[in-house]
Amino acid sequence: MGMRPPAQADCYAEAVTSGDRLLLCSDGLYGQAEEQQVSLIMRGNSSPQTVCDRLITAARDGGGRDNISVVCIHIRDRHKRIEDNGDQ
Numbered sequence: 443m444g445m446r447p448p449a450q451a452d453c454y455a456e457a458v459t460s461g462d463r464l465l466l467c468s469d470g471l472y473g474q475a476e477e478q479q480v481s482l483i484m485r486g487n488s489s490p491q492t493v494c495d496r497l498i499t500a501a502r503d504g505g506g507r508d509n510i511s512v513v514c515i516h517i518r519d520r521h522k523r524i525e526d527n528g529d530q
Contacts, residue, residue: 460519469511475500490514
């Protein structure tokens, strides 16, 4: 989280609903990938892992001169439970 203290983070408070996605990233992503491209990738139906992979690729294609850290969080319906079938 940065080479020099103190690390700076942009923080926002927003209500989330089922199906929303949250993106946590370093300036290695938002400093290199186009905002429109990031938005399109985030709005797709891909898994969070695929979203992260595509965002990293977009940042690298945009120059990728910095470390790239990306976390995509998919908000699920908090009332649904996934039953453990023992196969995983």
